[in-house]
Structures are given as C-alpha cells and as structure tokens.
Amino acid sequence: MATVKTQQKILDSFLDLLAETSYAEVKPALLAARAGVKMSVLRDCFPSKRSLVEAFASRIDRAVLDEQAGDMDDQPPRDRLFDVLMTRIDTLAPHKGAVGALMKTMRSDPMLALEVNPIAVRSQRWMLEAAGIDASGLRGQIIAQGVAVAFARVIDVWLREEDEGMPRTMAALDKELDRGEGFVRMLDRAGKLTGLVATAGDMLRRRSRRERDWETDDWGNVVPEEAKTDEDGKTVH
Missing domain, CATH: 1.10.357 (Tetracycline Repressor; domain 2)
Known part of the structure; x- marks a missing residue:
C-alpha cells in the first residue's frame, strides 16, 4: 500500500496538471509520469x-x-x-x-x-x-x-x-x-x-x-x- 506521502504527491501532481491543461486531458499515464509513480500505484491510490x-x-x-x-x-x-x-x-x-x-x-x-x-x-x-x-x-x-x-x-x-x-x-x-x-x-x-x-x-x-x-x-x-x-x-x- 502506498504511503500517505505518495498519495499526497499524486494529488498535488493532479492539481498541477489540472491547472496547466484541462480535466479531460489529465490521463492516467500522464499523471503517473508527473507524480513519478507506477501506474499500478496510481490505480491503487486513486482508481478514478x-x-x-x-x-x-x-x-x-x-x-x-x-x-x-x-x-x-x-x-x-x-x-x-x-x-x-x-x-x-x-x-x-x-x-x-x-x-x-x-x-x-x-x-x-x-x-x-x-x-x-x-x-x-x-x-x-x-x-x-x-x-x-x-x-x-x-x-x-x-x-x-x-x-x-x-x-x-x-x-x-x-x-x-x-x-x-x-x-x-x-x-x-x-x-x-x-x-x-x-x-x-x-x-x-x-x-x-x-x-x-x-x-x-x-x-x-x-x-x-x-x-x-x-x-x-x-x-x-x-x-x-x-x-x-x-x-x-x-x-x-
């Protein structure tokens, strides 16, 4: 299970991307890369x-x-x-x-x-x-x-x-x-x-x-x- 720090990092990355692009353009692969985590970790922390x-x-x-x-x-x-x-x-x-x-x-x-x-x-x-x-x-x-x-x-x-x-x-x-x-x-x-x-x-x-x-x-x-x-x-x- 990912740590709270990792979850916060993913959430911060999501907010940064949302401010830079649009809601529709924030895709799982893009978010995982921005947060520096594997797709599996992203899925476990935030499935949607x-x-x-x-x-x-x-x-x-x-x-x-x-x-x-x-x-x-x-x-x-x-x-x-x-x-x-x-x-x-x-x-x-x-x-x-x-x-x-x-x-x-x-x-x-x-x-x-x-x-x-x-x-x-x-x-x-x-x-x-x-x-x-x-x-x-x-x-x-x-x-x-x-x-x-x-x-x-x-x-x-x-x-x-x-x-x-x-x-x-x-x-x-x-x-x-x-x-x-x-x-x-x-x-x-x-x-x-x-x-x-x-x-x-x-x-x-x-x-x-x-x-x-x-x-x-x-x-x-x-x-x-x-x-x-x-x-x-x-x-x-």
Whole structure:
C-alpha cells in the first residue's frame, strides 16, 4: 500500500496538471509520469479521477475545520457560516487554476457535475456543522445542497476577481447567504405546515372512525367493522 506521502504527491501532481491543461486531458499515464509513480500505484491510490476530486475536497475540508477556533460562538449562525466559507475560499486560493479548470469542465459536462455534486454537498454539510448549524437529517441535506449551489456561484465570481481583497467575492457570498436565509425560513414554514396538515388529517381520520365505527386492517386500510349479531344470528345496530 502506498504511503500517505505518495498519495499526497499524486494529488498535488493532479492539481498541477489540472491547472496547466484541462480535466479531460489529465490521463492516467500522464499523471503517473508527473507524480513519478507506477501506474499500478496510481490505480491503487486513486482508481478514478472522481476519487482524486474527492480527495481534494477532503483535503480542503480538513484544512478549513482545523482553522475553526470557536472564537465566533457568540456570533449569529449566518456570520459564522460567512467566515467558514471565506476560509474555504482562502484555502482554495493556491489551487485557483485547478478549481477554474474543474468548474469550466463541469459547466460543459453535466455527467461530471452530477458526479461532483455529492462530494460538494458532503463538504458543505461539514462547513455548516463548523458554523454551528445543524446539518443532520433531510432538512440538513436540503440546506447543504442549497449551500453547495450557492457556493459554486460565489466561486464563479472569485475565479474572475483580481482584487486580493476580494470585495466582489464577499459581496456575492453575502448576497447568497441572504437568499439562503430566506430559503431556510420558507423550508421551515413548509415543514411546520406539513406537520399541521398531517396532524389535522390524523384528527379527522380518528373522528371519522369514531363516527362511522370503522377500524383498520393489518395493512392500514380503513374497513367497516363487521356487523354484530345476537345469539339467533340477527343483526343488531
């Protein structure tokens, strides 16, 4: 099994090639030669380019999470998320060329975008948790997906920005977070409404069963209760 150092060397070589050429042109033989490893070692470490993208995202995740010192605990969740995502952009900065090449390919290759999306969503769930925002369950998954899409739009602005102070990037992130807050409020209202509708429906079903003397069978289907009979077999009401 290849050492961690060898794996990092291959990943660094992949990012360098991606910045110099394009995603499509990074072939296994070219990458193995650039990293100075045998093709068999490359295959054992990274059996696909998707696995390389995933390793890159994980590296960025770890670096951002290591930066979180907890000194913003008293800040609103939105401000904490802003700080976390700007830290992510700062961490991506040394690989701006590679990120740009990957984004360019995804815009023209929907299949690659679909492959990368789960990786981006998983990363954003970690970013949400780092900001103290619960990213568990279906609600967390939906929010993380929204953040992944919003962050991709911010990255597009960042890739075109030349000012080191990144005013346009920060303004874009601020706008996306404002939009995201509105979406989360709408999502929570929809969740509450769904809960109210479900509760009301359950109450109506119970009332209907009481009034009509219905019951459910083993499959949950509502069926009339069998008519009761007296000792002579006559129906009683």
